[in-house]
Amino acid sequence: MTKVPNMPKSWRVETKPHKFCPGCGHGLVLKALGEAIDELGIQDRVVFGCDIGCSLLSWDFFNVDSVQTHHGRTTPVVTGVKRARPELICIAYMGDGGGYAIGSQHLVNAAARNEKVTAILVNNCNYGMTGGQMAPTTLPQMKTETTPYGRDPEQTGYPTQGPEMVAAITREGSYVARGTVANVRQLKGFIKKALQNQIEGNGFSFVEALSGCPTNWSTNAKDTWAFIEETMPKYFKVGEIKAPAKKEE
Amino acid sequence: MADKPIQGEKRVFMTGNEVVAWAALAAEADIMYGYPITPQNEVMHYWTRLAPKYGKRFLQTEDEISAGFTTCGGVLAGKRAFTATAGPGNTLMQESMSMAEMMRIPTVLVVQQRGGPSTATVIYSQQEVTMTCYGGNGEGLRIVYSTGSHQELYDYTIKAFNTAWKYRFPTFVLGDGYQAKMRESLYLYDPALKGIKMETTTPYLGLEGMPGVDRDPSHLRNTYNTEEELYEVVSDLVAAYEKIAPEVVEYQTFNTDDAEVIIIAHGVVTRAAQAAVKTLRSQGLKVGHFRPVTLRPFAAQQLRDIVKKAKKLVVVESAQGQLMKLVKDAIYGETVPIEGYLKPGQGITGEEIVEYIKKGM
Numbered sequence: 368m369t370k371v372p373n374m375p376k377s378w379r380v381e382t383k384p385h386k387f388c389p390g391c392g393h394g395l396v397l398k399a400l401g402e403a404i405d406e407l408g409i410q411d412r413v414v415f416g417c418d419i420g421c422s423l424l425s426w427d428f429f430n431v432d433s434v435q436t437h438h439g440r441t442t443p444v445v446t447g448v449k450r451a452r453p454e455l456i457c458i459a460y461m462g463d464g465g466g467y468a469i470g471s472q473h474l475v476n477a478a479a480r481n482e483k484v485t486a487i488l489v490n491n492c493n494y495g496m497t498g499g500q501m502a503p504t505t506l507p508q509m510k511t512e513t514t515p516y517g518r519d520p521e522q523t524g525y526p527t528q529g530p531e532m533v534a535a536i537t538r539e540g541s542y543v544a545r546g547t548v549a550n551v552r553q554l555k556g557f558i559k560k561a562l563q564n565q566i567e568g569n570g571f572s573f574v575e576a577l578s579g580c581p582t583n584w585s586t587n588a589k590d591t592w593a594f595i596e597e598t599m600p601k602y603f604k605v606g607e608i609k610a611p612a613k614k615e616e
Numbered sequence: 617m618a619d620k621p622i623q624g625e626k627r628v629f630m631t632g633n634e635v636v637a638w639a640a641l642a643a644e645a646d647i648m649y650g651y652p653i654t655p656q657n658e659v660m661h662y663w664t665r666l667a668p669k670y671g672k673r674f675l676q677t678e679d680e681i682s683a684g685f686t687t688c689g690g691v692l693a694g695k696r697a698f699t700a701t702a703g704p705g706n707t708l709m710q711e712s713m714s715m716a717e718m719m720r721i722p723t724v725l726v727v728q729q730r731g732g733p734s735t736a737t738v739i740y741s742q743q744e745v746t747m748t749c750y751g752g753n754g755e756g757l758r759i760v761y762s763t764g765s766h767q768e769l770y771d772y773t774i775k776a777f778n779t780a781w782k783y784r785f786p787t788f789v790l791g792d793g794y795q796a797k798m799r800e801s802l803y804l805y806d807p808a809l810k811g812i813k814m815e816t817t818t819p820y821l822g823l824e825g826m827p828g829v830d831r832d833p834s835h836l837r838n839t840y841n842t843e844e845e846l847y848e849v850v851s852d853l854v855a856a857y858e859k860i861a862p863e864v865v866e867y868q869t870f871n872t873d874d875a876e877v878i879i880i881a882h883g884v885v886t887r888a889a890q891a892a893v894k895t896l897r898s899q900g901l902k903v904g905h906f907r908p909v910t911l912r913p914f915a916a917q918q919l920r921d922i923v924k925k926a927k928k929l930v931v932v933e934s935a936q937g938q939l940m941k942l943v944k945d946a947i948y949g950e951t952v953p954i955e956g957y958l959k960p961g962q963g964i965t966g967e968e969i970v971e972y973i974k975k976g977m
Contacts (some may be wrong), residue, residue, distance in 0.1 A: 379828060411826045414693075419839070427835040430828030432821040434692060435837040436685065437715055443682040447689020448821060450675050451647050451697060455822045476678035 375401025377410045379430045386424040388495075390591055392548040392578025393421060396489055397428055399546075399555035399576075400458070404431070407562055409456050416445040418461035418470070421495040425460060439470025442477045442486060449484050456565055457484045464494050467503035467527040474573075478533045481540060481570040485561045488529060488573070490603065491580040499583030503527035506602055511583075526602050533573045534609040540570030543609040547577035549596045550605070557607065569611050577603055621670055625805040632769050632795040633658030636700065636726050638804055639773035641666055644814050645724075646695035647673040649686040653705040654738035655793040656728040660700070680705040684712025684725075691721050692836070694819025696777050698724035702793070703732055706744050706751075713786050714752030718838040720853070721820070722780035726773060726789045728796035731961035740793035741961040742883055745938035748788050749912040755850065757857045759787045759864055760912040762882040766800040774807055781815035783860045790911065792934075794884050794963065857913075865918075866909035871897060872922045875904030877973055880919075880943055881932040881964075882908050889932055891966030896973060903973060908942070916946035923952050928976070932957045932969055 374380065378401050387393045404410055413431040417423050419438035426435035436444045445457040466474050466488040474486060493511050494500040500513040504526045508517040534543040542564040546554030554576055561572035577599045581591040621641040630638075636659045640648065648667070650660045664674050677683040683699045690697030701709055706727050716723045729744045731737030750756040759779050761772040773789050780787035807814065820834060827833035840846040868886070870893050872878055881889040886907040896903040906922055908915055923929055929952055931940040940956050957964070957972050 377828075379833065410828075412822075414821045423837075423839055426837045426839075427833075430833050432823060432827060432834040433836065434821055434834075435839060436688075437711060437838075440681065440685045440712070440715075443677065443685035444689040444692070446675075446682075447649060447686030447691075447697070448693040449689075450649075450673060450686065451690040451693035451695040452819075452822050455693070472678050473682055476682070 375405050377401045377404040377429050377431060379428060382427045385428060387421065388582045390579060390581040390588060391421070392491060392576070392595070393425065393489060395548040395551050396487065396554065396576045396578060397425055399551050399558050400487065401429065402555050403559040403562055406559060407566065409562065409566070412454065413456045413458060414445060414448050415458050415460065416441040418465035419496070420462040420464055422460050422462050422465065422489065439465045439468070439473060441465065442470060442473040442484070445484050446477055446482050449482065453483065456562060459484060459486045461486070461488050462495070463488060463490045463492070463502045463504040463527070463529070467529055474533070475536060478537050478541065478571045478573065481537060483565055483568055483570060485565050485572045487558065488575045489578045490529070490575050491578045492599065493580055493583050495580045495583055506598070528603070530573060530575050530608045537571055537609065540611050541609055542569070542572040542611060544607045545575045545577065545603060545605050547595060547600070547605050548579065549577070549592070560610065564611065577605065620806055621666065622804050622806050625803050625809060627801065628804055629799055629801050630766070631658060631797055631799050632766050632791060633728070633797070634662045635766050635769045635802065636773050637662035637666060639770045640698055641670060641672070642804065642807055643774040643777040644696060645672065645698055645777060647675070647690045647697045649675045649677055649683045649690065649697065649699050651677050651680045651683045651701070651705060653680070653702050655730055655796040656700040656702045656726065658796070659726060680708035681711060684709035687723050687725070688712055688716055688721050691723055692820040693822055694817050696781070696817055698726065700726040700728065702728045703730040703744070704735060706747055710747065710751035713758065714754045715838055716786035717752065717754045717757045718853070719836055720784040721786065722784050723786045724776045724780050724789070725786065726791065729790065729792040737961060738793065740934065740963060742792060742885065742934040743938065743960055744790070745911060745935060746941065748790050749942070755854060756912055757785055757853055758912050759783065759785055759910065760790050761788065761909060762790045762911050763795060764884050764886045765802070766795065767802040769795055770802055770804060774812065778812070778815045779864065781817055783864065785857065790883065792884055861913035864910060865913045865915050867915035867918055868907040868909060869922065870905040870907070872904035872906055874902055876902040876927045877930060877977065878923060878926045879903065879905045879930050879932055879969065879973070880939065881905065882911060882939055885932055885934060885964050888964050888966040888969055892969035892973065895966065895970050901974070901977060911942060914942050914946050919943065920947050920950060923947055923950055926952050928952065929954045930957055930973065931955070932964060934959050934962055934964060936960045
């Protein structure tokens, strides 16, 4: 007997199984997002934008209106949508390259302007789609295709602390958190709060998700999981970093 | 909320940038996204003052990359969205306009050309012709109106919104620093008064109904997996563009019927060319002028018909041969000699055209 696993209602069954590599963390992040959309009952109001890099493979992932943009440009596209139609719930989905390198000016300025959009950024310490180059989030001494002898912080700096940066430049009303695919329940909670923050019109909301890339890390399941659960959190602290003050009852 | 921004028709005296803001209002534009760059700044200055009175919006972005992509977002949301830029800003907007080309997003972009290459001058030039017509990693599937006066800036900015939304290709109004900053008389009018009906806009995203239940979700992309798939997509885009091109193309001729020498010029330089033709004709010299209004698509067949009887073509432009390239491409195979009176980044008067033409006759 084959049993189809439960999928979020907002997922598009016709495009499953999805296009990500085996062991990739995107599916888990998108599951958390799908369940958050379901629980908030916003499927008919969501506009989902995805970036270039592995995130683009989610362009037909959901039963929600979606647009795949250019590398780094998803934040401005969904910002443009939100400014024109504030009633829509706009999500920018991207990788660490799109958010912290080529599109960093957009992330920083959308955050600084407190745009009422939600950015979800998948951090897997490298550029996956292009074949495993160094990303802003690559760990010190970590080997990638462009740091074959290991990332030398002297030459290429330290991993970008994205949520901390966003938290530092946003004012009241923003929501910032870092979750991990090692704890999907918690990640879903963060994403749900981020979306809720947008629904309430409080301000910019940002969730980074620690994720795995076994294809480019060249790791088996055990090592992939160990890297996500043990190594990455040494550099990237998991938890809520900034949340709007609770309104007085 | 105020009524229509322009009731009836009225004579005004204002700068071109102010004209663009009024035209966008008259065209019922919903939102402008912009980033400061000279000489287009006052488009934003007037829009930000006028727009809130009519329930319109504005966003100042972090750069022109963002201004271009937020404009795409506004259009995808189903709104008449536009932006304006110049020079290096136009360079940065080519990325988003290439996405607009691929996804048939009807953006409107007003370009007020400044000197180039690089930062150059903030004053004037016609050096953004190639970039505006063919920029980006694509096939130049855009519509480019090159205006020559404030009245045209008004007329064609309104028209650009309709052209964009009717044909669903990114549409450009190509002005320049002279037109942007100079004051000139023109008529502002309510488009309805002239029988102009604004094209209906429809959203690409955020449609009615529950996606997957009441309707399919809107899934938009610009990336493809195989050569064959892309070839089919681009072939369809090109075919759609070529089909509408004859409807879109615009040009003007002045005394070309019996002309031995034909001056070809576009934008504000057409005014010098028209003045030169008048002077030269009064001296009995058979000189005419061909002016492309749309640079993309280009009136290729019309120009070919005209040049057959001519002895010489003189392309006059404030660039080092960017219009000349379009002309040569359009009339490839014709044997008429072509000369260029080319002054990159510098204005051109009727008098100097007269002098140049007479020297060569």
